[in-house]
Amino acid sequence: MFTLNVSGIGKHYGDALLFKDISFRLNLGDVFAIVGWNGSGKSTLLRIIAGLVRPSAGRIEMFCNGEPIPKESRRQFVGMVAPALSLYDELTGLENMEFFCRVRGVDCNRNNCLEIIDGVGLAEHATKTCGDYSSGMKQRLKLAQALLHKPPLLLLDEPGCNLDSKGIKVVEGIISKQRQLGVTVIASNEKREADYADKAINLSE
Amino acid sequence: MHQTKNARQTTQTKPSTYLNEAVAIWLRDLRSEFRTRYALNAILMFAVTTLIAVSFSIGSFRIEEAERPFLYAVLLWIILTFSALSGLARSFVKEEEAGTMDILKLSARPQAVFLGKLLFNLTLLGAMELIIVPSFILLMAYQINFPGFFIAMVVSGGLGLAAGTTIIAAMIARASARGALFSALSIPLLLPLMITAIKGCERAAVGIGTAGWPEVKMAVAYVIVMVIMSLFLFPLVWEE
Numbered sequence: 001m002f003t004l005n006v007s008g009i010g011k012h013y014g015d016a017l018l019f020k021d022i023s024f025r026l027n028l029g030d031v032f033a034i035v036g037w038n039g040s041g042k043s044t045l046l047r048i049i050a051g052l053v054r055p056s057a058g059r060i061e062m063f064c065n066g067e068p069i070p071k072e073s074r075r076q077f078v079g080m081v082a083p084a085l086s087l088y089d090e091l092t093g094l095e096n097m098e099f100f101c102r103v104r105g106v107d108c109n110r111n112n113c114l115e116i117i118d119g120v121g122l123a124e125h126a127t128k129t130c131g132d133y134s135s136g137m138k139q140r141l142k143l144a145q146a147l148l149h150k151p152p153l154l155l156l157d158e159p160g161c162n163l164d165s166k167g168i169k170v171v172e173g174i175i176s177k178q179r180q181l182g183v184t185v186i187a188s189n190e191k192r193e194a195d196y197a198d199k200a201i202n203l204s205e
Numbered sequence: 206m207h208q209t210k211n212a213r214q215t216t217q218t219k220p221s222t223y224l225n226e227a228v229a230i231w232l233r234d235l236r237s238e239f240r241t242r243y244a245l246n247a248i249l250m251f252a253v254t255t256l257i258a259v260s261f262s263i264g265s266f267r268i269e270e271a272e273r274p275f276l277y278a279v280l281l282w283i284i285l286t287f288s289a290l291s292g293l294a295r296s297f298v299k300e301e302e303a304g305t306m307d308i309l310k311l312s313a314r315p316q317a318v319f320l321g322k323l324l325f326n327l328t329l330l331g332a333m334e335l336i337i338v339p340s341f342i343l344l345m346a347y348q349i350n351f352p353g354f355f356i357a358m359v360v361s362g363g364l365g366l367a368a369g370t371t372i373i374a375a376m377i378a379r380a381s382a383r384g385a386l387f388s389a390l391s392i393p394l395l396l397p398l399m400i401t402a403i404k405g406c407e408r409a410a411v412g413i414g415t416a417g418w419p420e421v422k423m424a425v426a427y428v429i430v431m432v433i434m435s436l437f438l439f440p441l442v443w444e445e
Contacts, residue, residue, distance in 0.1 A: 051311075075310075085304070091233070102226075105226070
């Protein structure tokens with residue numbers, strides 16, 4: 001049972017306030033959307049939840065079966081896809097997956113990695129270097145990377161970015177399955193993506 | 206979607222250790238470097254160019270024999286240090302430039318990242334020393350009376366260079382004027398090591414005063430202090 005508790009989060013850069021006093025609590029099965037205009041801080045809020053950016057105010061707490069998860073262990077519980085997160089262009093899709101398995105300590109052999117890649121529709125391209133991938137293929141590989149350790153918290157920043165209709169179906173399937181595994185937070189301007197969520201917050205308001 | 210379901214049955218059964226993570230990062234960096242050769246080319250180009258320039262302009266005959274041990278040690282460590290500075294910052298800078306810094310932060314613990322990058326820089330520096338040091342000895346007719354001490358000095362000095370430049374590379378990776386900042390920060394930090402290594406190589410060439418291997422011990426102490434301090438400081442540098 002995973003719980004994400006966001007309380008009183010605010011962020012400012014110098015004197016410029018991005019957002020303040022953002023609070024919500026998400027439990028297993030919740031899909032939450034962060035919407036707002038460009039520059040309203042959707043991606044920043046997602047990065048704060050992931051632990052990549054320090055908030056100016058407030059705190060992020062994660063609980064597993066009621067036990068608080070220490071900050072230094074949270075990366076094991078988080079999977080993230082974002083336009084700003086890049087994979088290693090000089091490695092193949094398969095090598096990227098093998099690297100992330102090893103570095104995350106996921107017990108995953110080459111066949112498992114191939115299976116994960118197949119799951120996002122990239123089986124034929126697994127041995128091509130990522131530098132030769134199209135932007136849609138890179139997005140699919142990012143999705144595979146975010147899922148390989150079965151994170152209870154899935155953070156998706158514009159998950160449908162650059163994807164074709166088959167890719168969108170993959171995203172829908174991932175969000176639907178994540179309802180059994182944990183919590184999903186989506187940051188997007190797309191109404192279709194925001195509609196996957198049960199709850200939402202608008203940072204422009 | 207059936208395949209996605211199967212794929213997600215992969216479970217995390219291996220406890221991830223710092224060493225496993227560091228080795229994974231090291232191997233990944235080596236593979237990337239083998240394919241792109243960004244850092245290796247930068248280091249070797251600088252090293253070979255300066256080595257050739259020094260050997261042609263100074264050679265082995267323009268220096269008085271009594272002055273050779275000291276001057277050759279100075280020239281060797283200038284070549285090694287500045288060659289290292291020309292390429293070792295790439296280990297972190299390339300993560301920032303390629304936009305892979307965040308995904309690495311999400312995947313590995315900070316200390317493991319530092320150790321992985323340190324191993325990678327050690328590998329590069331080791332390869333550079335294997336090429337440059339024998340070439341320097343041959344081209345300059347460098348007489349060494351105590352080769353064991355000389356090798357230990359070059360190895361421990363190389364370890365110190367890698368340890369010092371790795372933490373500075375992490376610090377400057379997000380700065381705008383990285384090149385200038387890297388040299389400006391590295392030189393004061395590396396100066397004690399350079400002075401020690403020059404003195405050690407001079408003693409190795411002369412063959413006097415090497416009892417107890419004082420410079421090697423000092424360089425090893427520098428490495429230990431630098432690595433331990435870096436392991437404590439690196440999480441502060443790595444996290445925003």
